[in-house]
Amino acid sequence: MLRPLDPTSDRSRYRQIADHLREAINAGEIAPGEQLPSERELMEQYDAARGTARQAISLLRSEGLIETEHGRGAFVRKRPAVRRVAHDRFLRRHRQAGNAAYLAEMETAGRTPEVEILEVGRAPAPADAAERLELEESASVLVRRRRYLADGFPMELATSYVPWSIAEGTQMTEANTGPGGIYARIEERGHQLERFAEEVTARMPSPEEAKALRLMPGVPVIGVVRTAYDSEGRPVEVCDTVMAADRYVLTYELPAR
């Protein structure tokens, strides 16, 4: 812990400081939730300028190892409770769709769920949603944006797009979609749901996403774009989800034959 920096190393001073701290964290010498030495203490210990100590801290933060709190200090990050999203969540026998499913699932996990409806309305389809729905660009769609929380903490942002021809006149177009959620409404319109295709990516959040999900710096997001198809192979809904990566594990099941 009190090792000095190696002036002969070609590794920069701030990297060496970060290395020391990282080792201490990985060795458990600074446990999750515990506080790191303050920037002024690091200046003293390593005889470095404050900027150099800050660079070391900043590096560890970008690695997602620590988080800083203004006026309090820097702390080793604790792994927060994660939500496991199961591959079979859309099977009809489980279906209790959308919001209701989320609420029930979190309740049984002993957490307090909350769903905020951010936007419900008719709008021209964004290019990628139009493509997935096999619509003309800027064809009219129902847009539903919402934010899911657990214990007051944001978990994911989701935006659904449904062709207006399917959504029109149904309870989908209202804040409360009714029993069974939008999938039930879609089936009532004669589109029996057959399968879902999901595309999974990961990236750093935009500033807006970081704010809406209250992400600490260094936490990526998982993007899932799900397209629902009816029994005739027509796409009937696209749902674009952005999840806080430190709060999710997605599980899938693949047949071998």
Add this chain to the structure above:
Amino acid sequence: MLRPLDPTSDRSRYRQIADHLREAINAGEIAPGEQLPSERELMEQYDAARGTARQAISLLRSEGLIETEHGRGAFVRKRPAVRRVAHDRFLRRHRQAGNAAYLAEMETAGRTPEVEILEVGRAPAPADAAERLELEESASVLVRRRRYLADGFPMELATSYVPWSIAEGTQMTEANTGPGGIYARIEERGHQLERFAEEVTARMPSPEEAKALRLMPGVPVIGVVRTAYDSEGRPVEVCDTVMAADRYVLTYELPAR
């Protein structure tokens, strides 16, 4: 582009500079691959100290929007070619397992694939692999580590664990696993493969992973842990994969019933 900073704003100067640049990038005024103003130019334009200009640049880099090259400048990031990983890649009719599958898939995509075998040997199972394989902790397993590349660029790191009782005496324990890869060898040992379970997460890379995958700062990794089960429900292999998130889209298919 030549807007001055707003001194009345409570947004910090470096954030305002970053905002300006981000808008210019999103508006296409600075196209992908194009160079941003140099730090000294930003100092001039905004009448700021160099450290302030650097903080703005650093913020955009941590967002994954730009990358910097020592001695050259800062550039808007181009989206690299991605590999789409399909949900049905383990169906027996497609199977041409592991490395062979990767090689064939990349060839047809017009890219030059490469597989490096980093380690093949017998070792005690790490805790999480042992748990997934339903083995005693530190039971003996075959460990196979490799790195996959495309056009000379690293794509993913993968480590497979197979119970030693299954691997022993087979070609799995050698660098070249033989036709059909390790899944073929496992089936020859009487374990018919039935299904695969995948767990997907995303996080920032460790320094070692960043190096091995040649990741630019601000690029997360996707972690996939796949467990293969035989027809009697016994786990026969665990494969832990770490992918460069900017080079992958995973696709899955979910039945509705």
Add this chain to the structure above:
DNA sequence: CAGTGGTCTAGACCACGAC
């Protein structure tokens, strides 16, 4: 060589949190 980003120093003042 000139121009770029990378590292580092030694200060300063501010905003926030806990006591």
Add this chain to the structure above:
DNA sequence: TCGTGGTCTAGACCACTGT
């Protein structure tokens, strides 16, 4: 009030890239 991190300045020297 004091200690924390957040922002900012005005320098310096170095390493790398391209001409």
